[in-house]
Amino acid sequence: MKKQISLLLAILVLCGASFAQGQQEPMRLSLEESIKYALQNRASLQATRNEERSAKARVGEIRAMGLPQIDATLDAGDNFIQQQSFLPGDFLNDPDDPNSPQPGTFVPITFTPAYTSNINIGASQLLFDGSYLIGLKAAKTYTELSRKTTTQSEIEVAEQVSKAYYSVLVSGERMELLEQNIVRLDTLLFQTQVMFDNGVAEKLDVDRLRVQLNNLKVEQQKTQRLLQLSENLLKFQMGLPQKQPVLLTDRLEEVDIDMSQLHPQNFDYGNRIEYSLLETQQNLAELDLRNIKSGYLPKLYLNARYGYNAASNEFKGITTTSNYLEYGYAGVQLRVPIFDGLRKHYQIQQSKITLENTKLGFETLRQSIDLELEQASVELTNALDVLDAQEENLALAEDIARVAKIKFQEGVGSNLEVVTAETDLREAQTNYYAAMYDALIAKVNLEKATGTLLAE
Template identity: 75%
Template sequence: MKKTISLIATCFALLGTSYAQDQNARPFSLQESINYALQNRASLKATRNEEKIAKARVGEIRAMGLPQINGSLDVGDNFIQQQSFLPSEFFQDPDNPNSPPPGTFVPVTFTPAYTANAIVTGNQLLFDGSYLIGLKAAKTYTELSRKSTLQSEIEIAEQVAKAYYGVLVNRERMELLNQNLVRLDTLLSQTSVMFENGVAEKLDVDRLRVSLNNLKVEKQRAERLMELSEDLLKFQIGLEQNQPILLTGNLAEVEVDIAQLAPQNFNYGSRIEYSILETQRDLAELDLRNRRSGYLPKLYLNARYGYNAASNEFSEVTKTGNWLEYGYVGGQLQVPIFDGLRKHYQIQQAKLALENTKYGFETLRQSIDLQIEQSSTELTNALSVLDSQKENLELAAEIARVAKIKFQEGVGTNLEVITAETDLRQAQTNYYAAIYDALIAKVNLEKATGSLLTK
């Protein structure tokens, strides 16, 4: 079923007056509004920064597998030199009566007053199963971040579309209210002339004046609602509130085709939520592999190269000729033996997390099916209501026209005119509410089928 949402007022050539717009207003179509929001919404900019952070995280993890090189220079003053004890037998001298007695210990200073050390250290990871899996997980996490950004973009497109349609509906309603005011004011003037000529009663004039005043109040409320809907649209697209806007879209151009919006061969992958869940499943699988890799050994290559110097005189330390060179290169193999079954329980947790992720697919598919069915039903009902309200509006407009003619010709009452005008305004209100409901249902169905924002 294909419907084109057009104003019934068009059928009666009532849209001659356009809603006043600021000359400096910035023009926006619906697609331009969505594009502007995707570029300027602060929340989306923050989401894109999170995506960049995820990419930087990949580089951080990759750096762990590259050579790690550090340099250091230490120069110190051992102002209280550490001493060690040696047996007195090392100092026995038969010719020296002051030699320490046997069985005692003599404190000896081995530490120089000044020491210095310059060293460059380096290590290279040769094999670590967790590192290799971590690289894959980091790339997958980046993909998840990208999809999360797309999900935010879809949500923003939904918000902008609904706000944009709200402004369009309020704008058209304002146009019709202005025309109602002109028509009722004209009728009041004509009735006043009829009263002066003795054809109408003062009660007829008073009733029309009350109706006109009520319509003015209704217009004031509509103007405030119009401003509020424009402010909401500005917020949704990330535009400054003091910037006037001009919507170039038209309700008459909006088409709603249920057959296209709800295709028979629906692909769950077109829903970003399903795609995100697939990536989360991949991450859960990688996490399980990472836990299992904890049982594998790790191999490192280490190296050190440097100089050291020591002396009881600081000036001796500063001389390059007193520095001693040294170097070391070797490998380190770390083999896990027993960790109290910690990795065993971590693997159990990872398996259950992966299983829960797989269960999520069934739940999500059922949820998507329900959303599509609900959205399709809502749109079908909304279009049916729109047809009914359109017919009611046509009938109310015709009744108001005939009541006015009958009253002017003296064969009808003023009360009939007032009642017909009231019914017409109510029909107009119901018609625009039906238009808005149909547009919102259209957006909801587009989101449910994954066709709201395609790239």
């Protein structure tokens, strides 16, 4: 019966905020469901996925550069100051006219009409450009890099949600145990009060137990607040509104720790997203080097233009279709780079250094992963050893408290012995749940180190 009451109280603690907010129905969540919800609703992940979609759009942008480029223009204007050109007077000299321009002089002549108009449609098609072909490959690789970056962010979110979830579970279990302690100590206080009323116990015995009970209630209040904070942190990591109450469905005793992951031999570094990211970065560096080298290759374009133009000293002249002259052009253009001041030469040197540094990064990353694996394995091993020891200590403390209570009630033990046993029991409980939390965190760290935290 006491077990059922304490479970009910624990649920009320988890859902207490919901009753103050209109008795909103709590969301039942397992760890797997919590991670799934976070991957779908975490704002930071949504922003990362937007970057991934932007990278995909970048591929389309680069591909569009190889498609026909077509544009049309319509131009009509008033040459309100008509440009003039100089002609030698020899061309305009009339020997019979003394007022005509003389040889050796220059006469300004207006060739530009007052109004001009032009209608043109042009098209160009890229036939060959080495940089364009490599750019397409680089864009696809960049998209892959963006996708892997999203995966890395998802793994980090899964890690944060897992740790927050376990924190709530441990706090809830500790809250439940505190409820049981209060019930047990309150019963003992009542029995001691009866013994005092009957002259069997001293007032000092009652006061000591009352102090213990008061301290336990204060600890309960602190734990309840910490439980609420842990729950709020979980909601934040999930991207869940703070007003939404939750009810965790997993139990600590159901948590499975895969011991085969400890000290893995012949570890596949490709399981780590960081290694896969570095491989993609190496591919990008190689493509960048090829792209710069392709700048020495010629570029070939197909161009075409077609249109009409008109000219008149009166505006209505350019509005008449009969005054327009037709023209057209089609041809190829070959651009051959000759000398760029050694700019590409120095760019190639920089790109080679970047590629070399990327390759050197693999050895550093492998060493880092090896260290992380060993460290995570040692931490989990130590945490499990501590947990086993604290579990044994807790069992001993519970037995000591039980025996001390019986001895006191039968008049063969002291009240001070009971109080000391209760204090030791609470310390053992605190140490046990701290060890349990450390073991769970070490478990998550090892799963992240082995690349198994978030299954594909």
